[in-house]
Amino acid sequence: MSTLTAPARTRRPRTPVPAPVRRARRRGSALALLAWATGILFFLPLAWMVLTSFHSEPDAATNPPSLAAPLTLDAYRTFFSAGGADGPWPPLINSMTAALCSTLLVLLLALPAAYALSLRPVRKWRDVMFFFLSTKMLPLVAGLLPVYLFASNAGLLDNIWLLVVLYTAMNLPIAVWMLQSFLAEIPVSVIEAAQIDGARLPTVLRRVIAPIAGPGMAATALICxxxxxxxxxxxxxxxxxxxxTAPVFLTSFITSQGLFxxxxxxxxxxxxxxxxxxGFAAQDKLVQGLSLGAVK
Structure with a gap:
């Protein structure tokens, strides 16, 4: 009996990869390695701070530092018992109040301004935008004495609402600049359709522009x-x-006895x-918002 043999498979010759494709792949791999190295470099100080916070003071002060030192919660007990019976909660509440209230005010003021500068531009609107941004270039210490004298004469020292107003004024230029680039991506036809249906400006801002520019507003709010x-x-x-506030409370841990x-x-x-x-909760909105105004 004759045995049937399967025909031998013929291998197709590999198509050589073009040199530009190989160079692009190598460039992409190098950029990926560089991005990972940069990310690890920026993450190491945070990881080191977390590890140090679980060490005792003698172990944290050793040089070179001891990675295998026993872990303890003594530093956190000291933190939550500092500042009297209330602990650190009043400064944390003050910081949360100032940050949240100023961020809400910034969004309420920046959205109409960005709408006017992007969808209803005025004459020399670019000069207006650069004027807004130039106020961020003023050193804070240059305006510290006038603000202090005003607060002292007005009886507003040690008042959290003064910080709310100051933070609103400080973050408003960057918020207008960011929102203007986001709103410029909204098709004008959508707004015109809403206006034909009888929607006025507050309704257009609330029901048309705000939902579309939600990622951009989230990114702006997080940065502010x-x-x-x-x-x-x-x-x-x-x-x-x-x-x-919480950053001021943090400085109380640096005493004349040393740095613990x-x-x-x-x-x-x-x-x-x-x-x-x-930032972790809003990372998807942050990425969408930061990329929204960058793609034309």
Whole structure:
């Protein structure tokens, strides 16, 4: 009996990859490695702060540092028991009040301004935009003395609502600049259709523009919240006991007796946690918002 043999498979010759494609792949791999290295480089200080916060003061002060030191919660107990019976909660509440209220005011004021500059432009609107942005270039210390004298004469020292007004004025230029680029991507035909249906400007802003520009508004709100939460100079000079914010409370851990690394690391992590949580929760909106105004 004859056996049937399967025909031998013929291998197709591989198509050579063009040199430009190989160079593009190598360039992409190099950029990916660079991005990972940069990300790890920026993450290492945060990871080191977290690890130090769980060490005792003698272990945190060793040089070189001890990675295998036993972990403890003493630094966090010190942080939450500092500042008297109430602990750090009054400064945290003050920071949250100032950051949230100023961010809401910034959005309420920046949205109509950005609408006028993007969808209903005025003459020399670019000059107006650069004027808004130029106010961010003023050093904060240059305006500290006039603001302090005004607050002192008006009886507004150690008042959290003064910080709300200041943070609103400080973040409004960057918010108008960002929202203008976001609103410029909205088709004018959508707004004209709403106006034909009888919608007035407040209705157009609330029901048409705000939902479409939601990611951009979320990105702007998050950036303004971070700027307000981290502000230290005005809060340090203009507040005392009642309106003390979290960054000012953090400076109380640096005493004349020395710098206690474990306590400072625990306090820094606890104070930074609201910003980290807000950024993690809104990361998808932040990416959408930051990329919305960059694509034409």
């Amino acid at each position: 919240f971070i700027f307000s939460w981290n502000e230290l100079l005005f809060a340090l000079v203009l507040t005392g006991v009642r309106a003390e 690394l474990a306590k400072v690391s625990a306090a820094s992590l606890a104070i930074s946690l609201p910003v980290l949580v807000a």
